Amino acid sequence: xxxxxxxxxxxxxxxxxxxxxxxxxxxxxxxxxxxxxxxxxxxxxxxxxxxxxxxxxxxxxxxxxxxxxxxxxxxxxxxxxxxxxxxxxxxxxxxxxxxxxxxxxxxxxxxxxxxxxxxxxxxxxxxxxxxxxxxxxxxxxxxxxxxxx
Amino acid sequence: xxxxxxxxxxxxxxxxxxxxxxxxxxxxxxxxxxxxxxxxxxxxxxxxxxxxxxxxxxxxxxxxxxxxxxxxxxxxxxxxxxxxxxxxxxxxxxxxxxxxxxxxxxxxxxxxxxxxxxxxxxxxxxxxxxxxxxxxxxxxxxxxx
Numbered sequence: 579x580x581x582x583x584x585x586x587x588x589x590x591x592x593x594x595x596x597x598x599x600x601x602x603x604x605x606x607x608x609x610x611x612x613x614x615x616x617x618x619x620x621x622x623x624x625x626x627x628x629x630x631x632x633x634x635x636x637x638x639x640x641x642x643x644x645x646x647x648x649x650x651x652x653x654x655x656x657x658x659x660x661x662x663x664x665x666x667x668x669x670x671x672x673x674x675x676x677x678x679x680x681x682x683x684x685x686x687x688x689x690x691x692x693x694x695x696x697x698x699x700x701x702x703x704x705x706x707x708x709x710x711x712x713x714x715x716x717x718x719x720x721x722x723x724x725x726x727x
Numbered sequence: 728x729x730x731x732x733x734x735x736x737x738x739x740x741x742x743x744x745x746x747x748x749x750x751x752x753x754x755x756x757x758x759x760x761x762x763x764x765x766x767x768x769x770x771x772x773x774x775x776x777x778x779x780x781x782x783x784x785x786x787x788x789x790x791x792x793x794x795x796x797x798x799x800x801x802x803x804x805x806x807x808x809x810x811x812x813x814x815x816x817x818x819x820x821x822x823x824x825x826x827x828x829x830x831x832x833x834x835x836x837x838x839x840x841x842x843x844x845x846x847x848x849x850x851x852x853x854x855x856x857x858x859x860x861x862x863x864x865x866x867x868x869x870x871x872x
Binding site: 611614616617631632633639640647667669671 | 748754757758760761762763764786787788789791792793795796798799800804805807808809810811812813814815860
């Protein structure tokens with residue numbers, strides 16, 4: 579099937595990067611995030627208890643990076659609608675994120691592809707976002723899929 | 728903290744302890760505030776209805792958070808969650824209990840690390856798997872100190 583929406587011109591936007599943003603990770607923000615999920619794990623809530631572990635202190639829960647918003651490059655698509663769905667995420671965890679860290683977040687368009695949906699063409703945008711700490715260590719990689727239709 | 732699992736304690740087929748969740752609209756508001764995702768379909772019923780939804784629905788990322796909790800509980804403080812993948816296949820609504828579940832599909836040693844791959848999912852009270860996924864954790868080994 580020939581692509582209707584995702585033309586070569588659209589695919590040329592793959593690799594486009596958004597502006598990096600830097601956040602300071604606040605201890606209270608980690609606790610509030612864990613509380614919103616309903617996760618009482620002492621690693622995310624209790625500094626004295628977390629200090630007794632090999633991490634030596636509190637760390638952020640796995641999906642905390644959702645609260646560190648990135649600038650996602652706008653992808654120009656010739657679609658009849660403007661609807662978007664969150665399709666899911668693939669995460670890779672290399673280093674813990676800790677209170678007081680300065681985390682730089684940057685997104686790039688990793689892939690754009692198309693399938694025929696029940697309501698017309700569906701475009702899958704894969705956005706890869708890196709979360710790098712103040713020591714230049716890549717802590718977390720998130721590949722999220724946005725479905726536009 | 729809960730008892731630490733070791734690599735030697737489990738085999739393929741091991742079922743992770745189920746994590747039960749009972750999400751409320753209040754939890755959706757808390758998650759919106761904590762995550763910064765203020766899309767109105769998660770807390771404004773009129774807006775959600777006008778968008779052909781049955782009412783407010785859970786953030787996919789909140790369910791991702793539930794599966795993250797399932798896996799960090801499993802890994803324990805001496806383990807490490809290496810990979811987590813989730814796909815949002817079905818909507819979930821507040822007021823309906825959800826169950827985050829998983830089972831071990833493979834254990835292996837790679838690069839000196841003791842790794843466990845799991846199939847994970849969230850299912851609703853009807854047994855529908857609305858949020859399937861997979862995860863890899865590093866576990867401590869009784870043999871390696």
